[in-house]
Amino acid sequence: MELRHLRYFVVVAEELHFTRASQRLGIGQPPLSQQIQQLEQELGSQLFRRLPRGVALTEAGLAFFFDAKAILAQxxxxxxxxxxIARGDQGAITVGMINSAPFNPRIPRxxxxFRQRFPQxxxxxxxASTPELAKDVLAGTLDAAFVRPLISDxxxxxxxxLFEEDVLIALPTGHPLTRHKSLSVGQLAREPFVLFSRVIGSGLYDxxxxxxxxxxxxxxxxxxxSQVTSIVNLVAAGLGVSMVPESMKQINSQGVTYRRIEGEAPRAHMSIVYRENHVSPAVTQLLMLARKLSKEKRAARVSRKPTTEET
Known part of the structure; x- marks a missing residue:
């Protein structure tokens, strides 16, 4: 039994007329009658009673009609x-990100x-940290992750x-250097630093x-x-100065003042990591969207009044 037999049978059962059914199906009436006869022979039961004008379902035909419709619907x-699933419109995807990623407007966007376009x-x-995320992606625990550049691929x-952003100097509020509107890196030469290890974020560290x-x-x-958010909190506690991605200003931590860097300044880079031979259409859709949005201009900052720590 083939699916076409079920489709032909259902249309004839709905029309109760071979001529109308053949027109609806786009095939000739004789071939349609032959297909129904083959189906009846295979089932060993008559499905239709022939009438002067059209046909009627037998009791067996009526029972088979509901089953056939259910099979075709399934x-x-x-x-x-x-x-x-083949288009990436359905399925499941697990994505990792470093602690600071959500503070850049592009990552949440x-x-x-992605969720709006592919709700299914x-x-x-x-x-987690960049090294942990890369390890999990390679192991297949994660499908993709937003990370800082790795020490080695x-x-x-x-x-x-994907994109990069400015790096700012983070100072404890009340620090003498906060009287300047901007600072050169050299002005930090005598200051204690709060930083992460190179293993955690080699790109920004370097x-x-x-x-x-x-x-x-x-x-x-x-x-x-281990995380940039922790660095900001340690700076707020007065344990040193640091350099952090500009998007970290959104933490709005009390006790931290940010200043722009004069001259050649570091840049904070964001990348997406994924397996070389991944076969997930959903991952492909995520990558395409990330590439598209990363090329657009930097998303507008959240509109809010500057705090005393930022002025």
Whole structure:
């Protein structure tokens, strides 16, 4: 028995007329009659009673009609599901991100638009450091992750740059250097630094160290933290100064003042990492959306009055 037999039978049962059914199906009446006869022979039961004008369902035909419609509906649902999954419109995807990623407006926008465009895709999010996220993507625990540049690219991983942003100097509120509207990196030469280790964020770490080297000093790192948000809080506690991505101003932490950097300044880069031979259409859709939105101009900052810590 083939699906076309079921489709032909259902149309004839709905029309109760072979001529109208053949017109609806776009086939000739004799071939349609032959297909129904083959179906009856295979089932070993008469499905229609022939009448002078049209046909009527037998008791067996009526029972088979409901079953056939249910089978065809299930096939249609299965077909739509496969097509949606193939397009990336359905399924599940697990995405990781570093602690500071959500503070840049572009990352929430990418995720928000992905959910709006693909509401049938189950999107799960997790947070960790760049090395941990890269390891999980390679292991298949995560499908993709928003990360800072890695120390080295592991075979099988693709690290694709998305965008970059300014880096600002973060000072404890009341620090003597806050009287300046902007600062050179060299003015931090005698200050204790709060920073993360190179293993945690090699790209930004290297940018900061290089900036200090160009200014003629090596930073005195007295406190280390695993996340940029923790660095901001340690600066607020007066434990040192730091350089952080501009988007971290959205933390709005009390006790921190941000100043722009004069001259050549570090840049904070954001990338997306995924497996080289991934086969998920949903991941492909996420990558396409991330590439598109990352090329647009920097999203407008949240409109709010400046705090005393920022002035």
């Amino acid at each position: 096939v249609e649902r299965a077909t739509r599901n496969v097509q949606r 990418i995720l928000r638009e 895709v189950q999107l799960s999010l997790t947070e 592991d075979p099988g991983l693709i690290v694709e740059p 940018e900061i160290i290089a900036a200090c080297t160009r200014a003629g000093f090596s930073p005195r790192i007295e406190q280390q933290a």
